[in-house]
Amino acid sequence: MPPTADATSPSAAGGQSAADSAAESATTQPAARPRSIRARAAEQRFNETQKNVSDAERALTEAEEELANARRGNKAAKEMRVKGAEEKDLLQKVREEADERLGKAKRDERAARKALEAARDEADQVKTAKEKITELEQKILKFDRDLNKVASDPALAQEYGGGKGERPPSASKQAKEYKKLEKERAEAVDELEGRTRDLTQTIAEQVRRMTPGPEGKVRALQNAKDLSQLEGGKYDMLAPVEGQPIDVTTGQPIRADQTWESDHIMPRVEIAKDPRFSALDKAGREIMIHGIPENELPLETIVNRSKQDTPMNKWLMGRGKGGKALDPKIAEALRAADKRARDAVEAMFKKLMEARE
Secondary structure: OOOOOOOOOOOOOOOOOHHHHHHHHHHOOOOOOOOOHHHHHHHHHHHHHHHHHHHHHHHHHHHHHHHHHHHHHHHHHHHOOOOOHHHHHHHHHHHHHHHHHHHHHHHHHHHHHHHHHHHHHHHHHHHHHHHHHHHHHHHHHHHHHHHHHHHOOHHHHHHHOOOOOOOOOOOOHHHHHHHHHHHHHHHHHHHHHHHHHHHHHHHHHHHOOOOOHHHHHHHHHHHHHHHHOHHHOOOHHHOOEOOEOEEOOOOEEOOOOOOEEEEEOOOHHHHHOOHHHHHOOHHHHHHHHHOOHHHEEEEEHHHHHHHOOOOHHHHHHHHHHOOOOOOHHHHHHHHHHHHHHHHHHHHHHHHHHHHHO
């Protein structure tokens, strides 16, 4: 079957007389086509970046005002004259404080200016992505209609049989046109994915700074306990011992002289790159990062820093290739934890998106 797009058109109502239809059309408007997840994400990010620019402009104005005041104060301090030794000591202190204030004001003004430049660059990137996403989604919808039109050519059914709308046989003259449209549609989809990355890249960078904190360690420790009890204790090698989590690289409890952190099994950046993440408000994003206990697990600090944003399966494979493979049973438990975490992330995405409808 040719690809189909979501919500291409509202379905027509049936069983009405012409008069009834006319009366209804006079009082109601056609149903609006639901916006896609990408379109909502683009709108959300566009509004956010415009606000970021306004905030950065305001911060720069304040920094420039402080710099101007600091310069005046510094100049006044340098022009002050005193006679007594005590007064000279006091004046020296005043001048040092004025110099310190001026230096800080200059640094703050430079930082504010750079922040504004970055905010404007981000806003421009998102604005372009938003416009292209709208254009590409419409383009893909047109490809879907054209593909359906080619596949529904009555001549196909007459010559080759089969159901209406099926993919044209390779021997048919319609097959060449169908293949061309398919290729062009695939190229448009690839570009759409790229434009979506333009929306999510900066968010992903922000998410890296959303660390779990002490509460994350509580969630991670509890998840390790829960995992150890799944399938009749099949993964009990992950069970904490006297409150200490297991070091997955050794299979032993993390020592008291070691530190550990809460690791996101499905990396935060991977979650943030999902278009649905951008469509959520700040509270929803916080839930996706810190509100899914199944996605947090204790890792010894050095191990966690080495894993970083690497997906679990890729990390396990990398350790194997590097001659540092984990115990097979622990690796199996971590893969099970990864699947469970991803299922929980997907379920939460669906729940939050449904709440926004």
